[in-house]
Amino acid sequence: MKYSLIDLQKRLLPDLVSVMQKRFSILQFIGLMEPVGRRNLSVSLGVTERVLRSEVTFLKDQNLISVSSLGMSLTTEGKDLLESLESVMREITGIDKMEEQLQNILGVEKVIIVSGNTDVSPWVKSELGRACAMRMNQSLQGENIIAVTGGSTMAAVAEMLTPEVSKDFVFVPARGGIGEDVQNQANTICAKMAERTHSKHRVLYVPDQVSSETYQTIMKEPHIKEVLSLIKSASMVLHGIGDAITMAERRKTSREDLYKIQQADAVGEAFGYYFNESGEVVHKVHTIGLQLDDLEHAEHVIAVAGGSSKGKAIRAYMKQAPKNTVLITDEGAALQLLKG
Amino acid sequence: MKYSLIDLQKRLLPDLVSVMQKRFSILQFIGLMEPVGRRNLSVSLGVTERVLRSEVTFLKDQNLISVSSLGMSLTTEGKDLLESLESVMREITGIDKMEEQLQNILGVEKVIIVSGNTDVSPWVKSELGRACAMRMNQSLQGENIIAVTGGSTMAAVAEMLTPEVSKDFVFVPARGGIGEDVQNQANTICAKMAERTHSKHRVLYVPDQVSSETYQTIMKEPHIKEVLSLIKSASMVLHGIGDAITMAERRKTSREDLYKIQQADAVGEAFGYYFNESGEVVHKVHTIGLQLDDLEHAEHVIAVAGGSSKGKAIRAYMKQAPKNTVLITDEGAALQLLKG
DNA sequence: CTAAGTGGGACATAATAAGTCCATTAGGGA
DNA sequence: TCCCTAATGGACTTATTATGTCCCACTTAG
Numbered sequence: 001m002k003y004s005l006i007d008l009q010k011r012l013l014p015d016l017v018s019v020m021q022k023r024f025s026i027l028q029f030i031g032l033m034e035p036v037g038r039r040n041l042s043v044s045l046g047v048t049e050r051v052l053r054s055e056v057t058f059l060k061d062q063n064l065i066s067v068s069s070l071g072m073s074l075t076t077e078g079k080d081l082l083e084s085l086e087s088v089m090r091e092i093t094g095i096d097k098m099e100e101q102l103q104n105i106l107g108v109e110k111v112i113i114v115s116g117n118t119d120v121s122p123w124v125k126s127e128l129g130r131a132c133a134m135r136m137n138q139s140l141q142g143e144n145i146i147a148v149t150g151g152s153t154m155a156a157v158a159e160m161l162t163p164e165v166s167k168d169f170v171f172v173p174a175r176g177g178i179g180e181d182v183q184n185q186a187n188t189i190c191a192k193m194a195e196r197t198h199s200k201h202r203v204l205y206v207p208d209q210v211s212s213e214t215y216q217t218i219m220k221e222p223h224i225k226e227v228l229s230l231i232k233s234a235s236m237v238l239h240g241i242g243d244a245i246t247m248a249e250r251r252k253t254s255r256e257d258l259y260k261i262q263q264a265d266a267v268g269e270a271f272g273y274y275f276n277e278s279g280e281v282v283h284k285v286h287t288i289g290l291q292l293d294d295l296e297h298a299e300h301v302i303a304v305a306g307g308s309s310k311g312k313a314i315r316a317y318m319k320q321a322p323k324n325t326v327l328i329t330d331e332g333a334a335l336q337l338l339k340g
Numbered sequence: 341m342k343y344s345l346i347d348l349q350k351r352l353l354p355d356l357v358s359v360m361q362k363r364f365s366i367l368q369f370i371g372l373m374e375p376v377g378r379r380n381l382s383v384s385l386g387v388t389e390r391v392l393r394s395e396v397t398f399l400k401d402q403n404l405i406s407v408s409s410l411g412m413s414l415t416t417e418g419k420d421l422l423e424s425l426e427s428v429m430r431e432i433t434g435i436d437k438m439e440e441q442l443q444n445i446l447g448v449e450k451v452i453i454v455s456g457n458t459d460v461s462p463w464v465k466s467e468l469g470r471a472c473a474m475r476m477n478q479s480l481q482g483e484n485i486i487a488v489t490g491g492s493t494m495a496a497v498a499e500m501l502t503p504e505v506s507k508d509f510v511f512v513p514a515r516g517g518i519g520e521d522v523q524n525q526a527n528t529i530c531a532k533m534a535e536r537t538h539s540k541h542r543v544l545y546v547p548d549q550v551s552s553e554t555y556q557t558i559m560k561e562p563h564i565k566e567v568l569s570l571i572k573s574a575s576m577v578l579h580g581i582g583d584a585i586t587m588a589e590r591r592k593t594s595r596e597d598l599y600k601i602q603q604a605d606a607v608g609e610a611f612g613y614y615f616n617e618s619g620e621v622v623h624k625v626h627t628i629g630l631q632l633d634d635l636e637h638a639e640h641v642i643a644v645a646g647g648s649s650k651g652k653a654i655r656a657y658m659k660q661a662p663k664n665t666v667l668i669t670d671e672g673a674a675l676q677l678l679k680g
Numbered sequence: 681c682t683a684a685g686t687g688g689g690a691c692a693t694a695a696t697a698a699g700t701c702c703a704t705t706a707g708g709g710a
Numbered sequence: 711t712c713c714c715t716a717a718t719g720g721a722c723t724t725a726t727t728a729t730g731t732c733c734c735a736c737t738t739a740g
Contacts, residue, residue, distance in 0.1 A: 003420070003421060003424040005345065005346070005428055006345070008421065008424055008425055008428055009349070009356070009360065011402060011404070011421060012359070012360050012363045012364070012402075012425075013353075013356060013359055013360060013363075014402075016349070016353060016356065019352070019353055020349065020352050020353060023352045023353075024352070035717095037716060037717050037718085038717075038718075039716080039717085040716085040717095048698075048699075049699090049700095050697085050698050050699055050700080051697080051698065051699095053698095053718095053719090054697070054698075057719095062351060062352075062354075063474075063502075064351070067717090067718070067719095068706090068717085068718090069705065069706045069707070069716090069717055069718070070706085070707080070716090070717075071716085071717065071718090072717095072718095080343070081343060081348065081351060084343040084348055085348055085352075088345055088348055375686095377685065377686050377687080378686080378687070379685080379686085380685085380686095388729075388730075389730090389731095390728085390729050390730055390731080391728080391729065391730095393687090393688085393729095394728070394729075396687095397688095407686090407687065407688095408686085408687090408737095409685090409686055409687070409736065409737045409738080410685095410686070410737080410738085411685085411686065411687090412687095
């Protein structure tokens with residue numbers, strides 16, 4: 001894999017872009033409003049006057065702006081620089097801008113975008129995983145219960161976890177009996193995550209379709225009851241988002257359910273819930289564990305999904321998603337979301 | 341004029357390159373010596389252990405290196421990054437490296453290189469001027485007497501001065517009677533510099549070739565005496581470096597002097613002194629004002645000259661140049677200097 | 681078993697950034 | 711002409727961050 005200059009720099013100096021962005025927008029505003037005073041400018045930019053002042057002295061030393069008793073203006077040099085910057089910044093901060101835009105559009109806590117498109121470049125899935133692991137590392141400290149769903153994306157997240165993240169985790173499958181191949185089952189993924197972080201996990205095996213009677217019996221099982229209470233008290237929920245039809249087909253969905261899903265124009269799926277384009281729940285896999293309403297009570301909710309083909313699914317689910325959700329996605333999906 | 345990405349970044353975040361360089365070399369060393377411990381590494385890199393430690397924790401957080409009880413090693417990611425970095429850094433820090441090398445080779449206080457080649461791109465001369473103005477800004481505060489020579493390069497410096505540099509300057513021509521066209525005469529340039537910085541200047545008009553008798557008379561002139569004493573007490577000397585033959589031809593040099601200069605294989609010229617490739621003075625324009633020996637007593641000496649055609653001249657003069665000289669040149673000349 | 685190497689914890693201190701308040705001044709409108 | 715507003719820049723305090731310093735526990739090679 002080949003890194004671009006800016007990627008290298010981001011890695012070696014992570015707040016390069018944010019600093020550049022800050023100074024760039026100061027120049028931009030001055031260019032727009034010149035001559036302009038500090039107070040005036042600081043409110044426009046939403047920074048305190050003091051930090052603006054520091055920036056201003058810096059820019060003055062760099063000979064990019066000149067100050068007079070009328071206010072600040074760009075120097076000829078500053079104008080030239082700004083001109084070159086305009087095009088460069090669009091490129092550099094494209095992703096950052098997209099994150100911001102999506103945060104606003106989707107109305108969630110945070111959107112994290114990794115560059116690339118999972119549909120085109122499979123390795124981007126690992127990048128999603130890494131971004132998720134990083135986020136977990138940032139948000140969590142000490143003991144935590146983490147509820148996890150299945151899917152290949154979640155499997156990628158598991159692969160990117162390291163013991164450094166923490167050791168006091170308990171991973172639990174978010175819901176029982178969502179039949180997939182073993183490798184991508186929630187139970188398997190929980191085990192993998194626990195292994196990679198040197199922490200613990202629980203399993204939850206329940207038959208998919210059961211009679212009401214059997215259901216009651218199962219629910220009385222102490223082991224099951226414990227896992228269920230763990231799920232309800234999870235401080236973090238980690239889940240993927242899938243394309244409705246793909247998911248339905250992958251699972252052993254009954255013919256009538258499949259028909260129902262198709263008729264209702266379901267496009268998205270997350271932890272067993274199917275959503276149409278308006279974000280309404282049109283079908284729900286009947287099983288125990290985490291329910292949609294429970295999400296709001298979790299401190300952290302991270303949704304991970306990438307690839308332009310998942311754009312619709314993500315948009316659909318996001319209409320229902322609780323505000324405390326953090327969406328981790330890729331450029332491919334992000335562009336789809338913005339197109340909408 | 342079009343700025344490149346890295347130029348923009350340097351301007352918006354001046355210590356970007358130095359930070360990148362530092363972290364890059366840490367990665368480089370670890371890659372070379374892994375596994376290696378902190379103490380060991382810190383002496384190799386010549387940084388204190390504590391700052392290395394801060395860097396290490398940073399690199400660890402970035403997942404570029406891994407630490408164990410054996411020491412530090414690169415992660416796979418770190419290796420990938422390093423590989424990409426090797427080529428990028430060569431490019432980015434090429435000029436910085438050249439500056440360092442030339443400082444050592446020439447044995448002067450500082451070498452500042454601007455990118456480009458004055459011979460090819462005329463606008464680079466303005467860049468030289470800007471670099472000089474910046475340097476002046478950095479080194480000088482309060483009241484200063486500045487002795488200046490003539491030449492088109494010095495004229496370019498004058499063009500780039502701004503009132504921000506300071507207002508308490510007195511510009512004086514370094515030497516009298518070095519005949520050139522009016523535009524590039526020391527007197528004209530001093531006037532221009534004074535005008536652009538809102539400060540003062542003096543003029544010094546003396547005939548080129550005079551009899552000993554006339555000379556004595558002139559020297560008694562109070563106005564001349566004052567200017568001469570200003571020159572001797574200048575805290576900064578600003579001068580260009582020229583190609584010997586070109587300069588000799590441009591001046592109204594007598595036939596015998598021209599012959600003398602050519603016979604002595606003079607290649608370089610600065611403030612009326614002609615130097616051969618060994619740096620020996622082979623001819624000297626007889627006039628009053630700044631003498632070569634006076635340079636050592638000036639606090640700051642800035643020599644400005646660019647263009648690959650001036651490489652030889654610069655090298656010749658630099659053999660004589662006082663140690664407190666700051667050389668401002670361009671890539672074209674710098675490459676010539678390094679070739680030698 | 682020892683000794684030399686390792687990382688990392690803990691704390692003091694220096695350097696830097698940011699918050700806060702105010703003095704001074706230039707320019708524009710009445 | 712004069713005053714009022716908005717401007718910068720100085721000065722001080724406080725918070726945050728980087729660095730210097732010392733030491734301890736641990737691993738591993740010999």
